[in-house]
Amino acid sequence: MYVVATAGHVDHGKSTLVRRLTGMEPDRWAEERRRGLTIDLGFAWTRLPDGQPLAFVDVPGHERFVPNMLAGAGPVAAAMFVVAADEGWRAQSAEHLAALDALGVRHGLLVxxxxxxxxxxxxxxxALEHLAASTLGSRGPGGTVPSVAVSGRTGAGLDDLLTELVALTRRLPTPDPDADVRLWVDRSFSVRGAGTVVTGTLTAGTITVGDTLSAAGSAAGSAAGRLVRVRGLQALGEDVRNVSGTARIAANLRGVDRTDLGRGDALVTPGAWRETEVADVALRSTGDSGDAGAGGDGAGELPGTLVLHVGAAAVPVRVRPLGPDAARLTLDRPLPLRTGDRGLLRDPGRHQVAAGVVVLDAAPPGLRRRGAARARAATLEPVLREASATDEPTAPANLAAYVAGLHLREHGLVRREELRALGLPELPPDGLDVGADWCANAGRWAELISRAPEELAGWEREQPLAAGMPSDVLRQRLGVPAALLPAVAGAAHLVLRDGQVRRPGTEATLPPAVEKAVRAVEDDLAAEPFAAPEAARLAELGLDTRELAAAVRAGRLLRVTDTVVLLPGAPDQARRTLAALDQPFTLSQARIALGTTRRVAVPLLELLDERGVTERLPDSSRRLAPRATVSEGR
Structure with missing residues (x-):
């Protein structure tokens, strides 16, 4: 399906045209038909001569209803721009063109x-002279916007119009059906017996009946983050099981009231989008004098407060300049934004479009120090150059790569899912996959690899009797997440085992007498893993407090209490044994299963409680914790 916004004229010239093309009435309200004036968004559809379905979003033309116009045109990639032969170019035509130009709509047809x-x-x-100076004029055959003259009353020229619409749809890019869903809502209402229904333009991705989506950007706030289930779908008035962008759809939702969602809210793939209240954007001027590329000649001096229109949303923002071609926007409410998203800034007081915007970074660093804005502007310069080439086929991916590189340089280590949520799916040239779904800036990663052995050497000087450096200590000193420590240790050629980090070949050794005694304990425990040696047995072997501490540091024994020692693998072995019991189990049942005494069973179970392997219940019985594992750091 293809979706086209019909814009440009203030009266019913375009609505009459849509009615002749589709046989449907796009003006939904009696007031619109009475006044001959489109007030709110209208929707109609037809099939083109080549069999392709085409939906129209009929947007109002009067300046009082420009926010409604923007809600309909914002998510749409093509426009049918309408001008009346007997009236020519009007002030509303100029404002609509400025809006389409700011939104970066590059595919269009003049009617x-x-x-x-x-x-x-x-x-x-x-009209062609005006259109040629906009983004619409940059994509037509020969650099001009295709045009056709018609009469909605007589039907003259309609065949030519259908031919041009077929050509227009064939020029449109093909959306990715596997993309993350972001459906901007433009209507929300209730249907008796069905519940809440929302409509919107799906630009990419696929929605299927039964899918779960997340509400985002809620103006009321009551639905923000709520999961809703798609219980039914319609496209072009017909029930469907699934639909892919681009498409006009109506979705019947379960789990949300119609008052909880409204125009400008969005339904998104859960966990795949990041809602942001701060974004750095490229600016471009609009109108006949505007450069057709984002980030072109900037937008002059902007007011400190404007309204950001993106998708079907309209959100007040505070504007902080970052040089002539960029700004930081602070939104009154969070929106699901990604790098490359297009929108516009409108001055409602002056009734004019102030600038077009392209989202550069939806998770920018704070500007807290003096001179931070100037430094940030310098950092964004190469990104702005890439944003100025958004007409090129490879530009979106190139822009995302530039911003991903910037993000990695600023943060060092970032989860891949976070980059994807920001619209940065591909790694930049200086980015590395470092495992555990993390990626790193190459310079930052090299620094970590060189620092890890230095930190270990320092620890060994501070703790000469230690068997190794605790892994948590090294992780904290390096400032890396626990999931990445094995990758850092491996890349630095260090050994990470039993919660300790060592240099290869430096595993702690024991004096021969202590070694012999520890081996005797290991032999005893190999036969009966939970029969901890009594104090007399330890004394007989010559294992006093210091010797036992050395054996524990060497990773040979596990101290459960001052008088109870087991093998390091005992907690894991106990977990496997206890998993075979009926849950929950008593201390006595655990003791029997483990083949030990209360002297060992009580502190061992307490250790398992502490590590989250078992849970103690109010009646003093226990059960294995769900998905229980034995943590590092023994």
Whole structure:
């Protein structure tokens, strides 16, 4: 399916045209039909001569209803721009063109209506001159916007219009059906017996009946983050099991009231999007003098407070300049934004589009120090150069790579899922996959690899009798997440075992007498893993407090209490044994299963409780904790 916004004219010239093309009434309200003026978004659809379905979003033309117009045009990649032959270019035409230009709509068709009332050529020439200076003028055949003159009253020119619409749809890029879903809601209502229904333009991805989506950007806030289930779908008035972008859809939802979702909210793939209240954006001027590339000649001096229109949302923002071509926007409410998203800033007081924007970074660093804004502007310069080439086929991926590189340089280590949520799916040239779903800046990773042996050497000097450096200590000193420590240790050629880090070949050794005694204990425990040696047995072997401490540091024994020692693998072995018992179990049942005494069973179970392997219940029985594992750091 293809979706086209019909824009440009203030009266019913375009609505009449849509009605003739589709046989449907796009004006939903009686007030609209009475006044001959489109007030809110209208929707209609048809099939083109080549069999492709085409949906129209009929947007209002009057300046009082520009926010409604933007809600309909924001998610749409193509526009049918309408000018009346008997009226020519109007002020509303200029504002609509400025909006489409700011939104970066690059695929379009000029339609001169009411050709039965006046010669269409003067209006056509005038409109083409204006369109040529916008983003619409950069994608047509030969660099001009295709045009056709029609009469909605007589039907003259409609065949030519259908031919041009077929050509327009064939020029449109093909959306990715596997992309993460972000459906901007433009209507929300209730249907008796069905519940809440929302409509919107799905630009990419696929929605299937039964899917779970997350509410995002809620103006009311009551639905933000709520999971909703898709209980039914319609496209072009027909029930469907699934639908892929681009498409006009209606979704019947379970789990949310119609008052909880409204125009400008979004339904997104759960966990795949990051909602942000701060974003750095590239600016571009709009209108006939505007550069067709994002980040072109900037937008001049902007007011400190404007309204950001993106998708179907309209959110007040505070604007902080970052040089002439970029700004930081602080939103009144969070929105699911990604690098490359297009929108516009509108000044509602002056009734004009202030600038077009392209989202560069939806998770920028704070600007807390003096001069931070100036430094950030310098950092964004190469990104702005890439943003200025957004008309090139490879530009979106290149822009994402630049921003991903910037993000990695600022943060050092980032989860891959976080980059994807920001619209940065590919690693930049200086990015590395470092395991455990993490990626790193190459410079930062090299620094970690060189620092790890230095930190270990320092620890060995501080603790000469230690068997190794505790893994948590090294992790904290390096400032890395626990999941990445094995990768760091491996890359630095260090040994990570039993919660300790050592240099290869430096495993702690014991004096021969102590070694012999520890081996005797190991032999005893190999036969009966939970029969901890009595104090007399330890004394007989010559294992006093210091010797036992050395054996524990060497990783040969595990001290459960001052008088109870077992093999290091005892907690894991106990977990496997206890897992075979009926849950929950008593201390007595555990003791029998482990083949030991209360002297050992009580502190061992307490150790397992502490590590989250078992849970003690109010009646003093225990059960194995769900998904219980024995943690590092024995």
């Amino acid at each position: 001169v209506t009411r050709a039965d009332l006046a010669d269409p050529e003067p209006a056509r020439a005038q």
